[in-house]
Amino acid sequence: MSASLFIDKHLDLLSKERDAEIGRTSLIFSKCGPKLLEQKGLALNGLGVASIGVGLGNKTLIELERPSAYHTVTTLPPHTFRPGDLASIEENHVVPTRQSRKSIKSTDASGRDKTMPTASQVSDSRIVIAVDPSHSDLSDFELPERCRVLKLANSITYDRMEGALRQLKGLIGSPTLSETGVPMRSRLIEVLLGLAMPSRGPTVHSMTFFDNSLNDSQKTAVMFALESVEVACIHGPPGTGKTHTLIEIIRQLTSITPVNPTALRLLICGASNLSVDNILERLLALPAPSHGPRLRVTRIGHPARVIAHEGALNATLETQADRSDQAALVRDVKVELETILNVLSGKGKGAKTPRGLERKKMWEEVRELRKESRRRERGVVSTVLQGSQVVLSTCHSSGGHQLHNQEFDVVIIDEATQALEAVCWIPIFKAKKLILAGDPKQLPPTVLSLRGHVSLDQYSPASNVDVLTSTLGNGDPLPRPNEAPGADDSENEPGPGNPSGSVIEADNVPGARAFGSEAAQSFCYRGLTLPRTLELTMFERLEIMYGPAIKKMLTVQYRMHTKIAEFPSKTMYGSMLTTHPSVATHLLRQLPNVVVSSEEDAQEILGTPVVFFDTAGCEYFERLEGDSDEGSRCNENEATIVKQWVATLVAMGVNPSQIAIITPYQAQVSLLTSLLRSTHGPELEIGTVDGMQGREKEAVIISLVRSNDKREVGFLKEERRLNVAMTRARRHLCVVGDSSTVQHGSKYLKDWLIWLEENADVRYAGLD
Numbered sequence: 001m002s003a004s005l006f007i008d009k010h011l012d013l014l015s016k017e018r019d020a021e022i023g024r025t026s027l028i029f030s031k032c033g034p035k036l037l038e039q040k041g042l043a044l045n046g047l048g049v050a051s052i053g054v055g056l057g058n059k060t061l062i063e064l065e066r067p068s069a070y071h072t073v074t075t076l077p078p079h080t081f082r083p084g085d086l087a088s089i090e091e092n093h094v095v096p097t098r099q100s101r102k103s104i105k106s107t108d109a110s111g112r113d114k115t116m117p118t119a120s121q122v123s124d125s126r127i128v129i130a131v132d133p134s135h136s137d138l139s140d141f142e143l144p145e146r147c148r149v150l151k152l153a154n155s156i157t158y159d160r161m162e163g164a165l166r167q168l169k170g171l172i173g174s175p176t177l178s179e180t181g182v183p184m185r186s187r188l189i190e191v192l193l194g195l196a197m198p199s200r201g202p203t204v205h206s207m208t209f210f211d212n213s214l215n216d217s218q219k220t221a222v223m224f225a226l227e228s229v230e231v232a233c234i235h236g237p238p239g240t241g242k243t244h245t246l247i248e249i250i251r252q253l254t255s256i257t258p259v260n261p262t263a264l265r266l267l268i269c270g271a272s273n274l275s276v277d278n279i280l281e282r283l284l285a286l287p288a289p290s291h292g293p294r295l296r297v298t299r300i301g302h303p304a305r306v307i308a309h310e311g312a313l314n315a316t317l318e319t320q321a322d323r324s325d326q327a328a329l330v331r332d333v334k335v336e337l338e339t340i341l342n343v344l345s346g347k348g349k350g351a352k353t354p355r356g357l358e359r360k361k362m363w364e365e366v367r368e369l370r371k372e373s374r375r376r377e378r379g380v381v382s383t384v385l386q387g388s389q390v391v392l393s394t395c396h397s398s399g400g401h402q403l404h405n406q407e408f409d410v411v412i413i414d415e416a417t418q419a420l421e422a423v424c425w426i427p428i429f430k431a432k433k434l435i436l437a438g439d440p441k442q443l444p445p446t447v448l449s450l451r452g453h454v455s456l457d458q459y460s461p462a463s464n465v466d467v468l469t470s471t472l473g474n475g476d477p478l479p480r481p482n483e484a485p486g487a488d489d490s491e492n493e494p495g496p497g498n499p500s501g502s503v504i505e506a507d508n509v510p511g512a513r514a515f516g517s518e519a520a521q522s523f524c525y526r527g528l529t530l531p532r533t534l535e536l537t538m539f540e541r542l543e544i545m546y547g548p549a550i551k552k553m554l555t556v557q558y559r560m561h562t563k564i565a566e567f568p569s570k571t572m573y574g575s576m577l578t579t580h581p582s583v584a585t586h587l588l589r590q591l592p593n594v595v596v597s598s599e600e601d602a603q604e605i606l607g608t609p610v611v612f613f614d615t616a617g618c619e620y621f622e623r624l625e626g627d628s629d630e631g632s633r634c635n636e637n638e639a640t641i642v643k644q645w646v647a648t649l650v651a652m653g654v655n656p657s658q659i660a661i662i663t664p665y666q667a668q669v670s671l672l673t674s675l676l677r678s679t680h681g682p683e684l685e686i687g688t689v690d691g692m693q694g695r696e697k698e699a700v701i702i703s704l705v706r707s708n709d710k711r712e713v714g715f716l717k718e719e720r721r722l723n724v725a726m727t728r729a730r731r732h733l734c735v736v737g738d739s740s741t742v743q744h745g746s747k748y749l750k751d752w753l754i755w756l757e758e759n760a761d762v763r764y765a766g767l768d
């Protein structure tokens with residue numbers, strides 16, 4: 001059966017991805033000693049326990065610091081720990097021994113331990129590690145005087161994704177109706193797997209919008225989302241107000257109106273905490289309704305991961321639970337628990353660490369108190385959640401225990417084109433209707449296993465750094481399948497913008513003949529797509545499966561000068577993307593902070609939307625950092641041109657915070673940072689494309705780096721990556737690159753260079 005074939009294929013790809021992640025982590029750990037790991041930001045050595053507390057979910061919170069007895073500087077060295085990262089605590093031997101005396105660790109090689117310690121709070125000088133009370137190592141632990149914390153591969157996400165797919169498989173394998181005639185799986189699930197056709201409710205001919213400033217394409221998308229019974233996709237190209245539109249959809253669905261007779265309960269998810277918080281902030285900023293209560297909103301997720309905005313923090317489940325009437329009862333138990341735990345770990349006031357029978361008795365007491373605390377806490381959490389009409393969380397966190405058994409009418413997934421399909425299934429089980437928002441023409445989710453089998457030989461020390469940095473969100477992107485040597489682009493494109501799937505023909509799909517109700521006429525069923533890689537997102541797959549009728553595209557962009565938007569609109573959005581008049585002609589010269597010293601400067605620099613420094617013929621060749629082909633690349637001469645252009649803009653009053661430099665290569669980021677940071681400070685943003693998705697700047701400079709005799713362009717070929725890079729600029733886009741190399745990369749690159757030659761202010765790139 002094709003649906004189960006589809007799930008099996010997904011499970012297989014997911015298991016390869018898990019292996020790639022675990023392989024990479026263990027590779028790094030096997031190759032590096034503690035000192036090197038600390039230098040790489042993956043370990044914090046020489047820590048001592050500052051205190052022990054109890055947090056939400058009864059987790060034991062171990063607060064670690066750099067004791068002044070061992071360190072002259074007590075602030076933590078630069079590291080990559082973020083709240084939510086998995087960690088292990090182990091003894092820090094001054095002289096390395098074969099094995100630590102005791103460690104509380106997250107996972108073994110199979111990565112299946114479900115009670116993993118996580119970093120829960122990170123500040124300049126302290127890190128708090130949360131350990132689940134059921135963690136086996138915690139039942140009677142003695143924390144060593146000097147510890148180290150190691151960052152580990154996260155396998156909870158994989159467990160949840162696999163769990164969701166297995167649940168799905170179980171539902172597909174069971175009969176449609178139970179013995180008592182109750183449907184075993186929702187219509188939504190059937191539609192998503194091509195077992196039933198999507199349907200539409202009554203056509204919405206007119207309606208009242210909360211936000212009257214919505215443009216026509218946004219209004220159409222809102223109506224479409226309301227009409228769709230099971231699933232609707234909202235395609236939001238850069239700067240088209242995707243979030244704006246989602247907010248209106250949320251307001252409509254949660255209110256009683258002529259087109260929405262019942263106020264619905266919503267689960268709002270995003271691929272990242274950032275996207276969830278973006279929606280949360282905008283919901284909290286809405287004016288109070290003229291009648292009726294304010295929308296009750298709860299954010300699931302650790303407060304440390306939620307943006308530090310007071311309103312947002314107040315919306316977290318933790319804060320709300322803490323402020324509820326029942327919270328005092330939980331607190332009493334926790335205080336008692338903390339006191340005993342501190343005594344047990346030798347941190348208790350004055351008292352000696354108990355031993356023997358006394359110690360055993362105290363642990364029994366801890367167990368009882370934990371049980372009691374858990375019971376009371378569950379009550380508080382469930383009261384808060386039952387009272388929330390809108391719950392927000394990442395897709396991954398929606399699979400946590402807090403939302404266990406919680407049901408919703410609609411789940412909305414923002415940034416759905418950056419989320420693996422499997423992670424989307426985690427919240428989907430909780431709702432009857434799904435709204436996906438995203439842009440399949442921007443970066444897909446990062447998939448490690450595309451690199452193939454992970455082996456020790458494959459990674460040189462230099463490439464370790466790159467691979468590592470890419471996970472940390474600031475490294476070179478990994479090659480996509482159609483960038484592999486000899487990859488055939490046409491073979492990788494079975495559907496609209498999709499590089500990674502093959503379609504199971506409709507005729508082969510059991511049940512396909514049953515399709516075709518009148519309501520579904522506008523959908524054409526094209527078969528279920530079998531993914532070749534995990535890059536194929538659910539959004540794209542649905543578009544391939546049901547055709548364009550499954551989505552509505554937002555077509556007016558509010559970011560870029562018309563000239564900047566012209567090429568992306570033509571090549572990526574079928575010339576459908578238009579520019580709102582409010583930004584169509586905006587230029588740097590109109591910024592209040594710029595200084596127009598001469599009309600010539602104003603015209604040539606501040607009045608030019610697109611500049612192209614072509615280095616063809618200058619012999620500004622790229623350089624490979626590291627000693628293998630896996631290394632990252634940089635281009636020193638290009639970096640000098642970028643430096644000069646930034647200096648020119650800043651001299652004219654453009655603020656460094658209004659400028660971003662984007663380059664596909666991490667080595668170029670490092671080079672540019674070393675050249676520019678000291679002069680322009682941290683406000684000048686310098687990064688890879690991945691870090692800039694979803695963001696914008698008044699002026700953007702793109703350094704293409706590639707310049708070589710072999711005309712190799714590497715992952716510059718990836719259209720979606722370039723599309724993101726060139727659509728970040730509001731008023732000014734400057735491209736620095738070697739046309740003689742870059743134009744040979746792909747048709748898209750060639751077209752872009754032709755477009756730049758014809759439309760940009762092309763400048764001589766030679767340096768004096």
Ligand SMILES: Nc1ncnc2c1ncn2[C@@H]1O[C@H](COP(=O)(O)OP(=O)(O)OP(=O)(O)O)[C@@H](O)[C@H]1O
Pocket residue numbers: 213214215218236237238239240241242243244245558559693694695
């Ligand atoms: N109907 C509208 N009228 C005026 N401004 C709008 C409208 N819709 C969106 N905007 C503006 O466009 C900008 C982008 O909007 P928003 O952040 O909602 O877009 P997005 O599509 O989520 O962004 P991204 O490109 O980062 O995904 C914002 O400054 C927003 O105020």
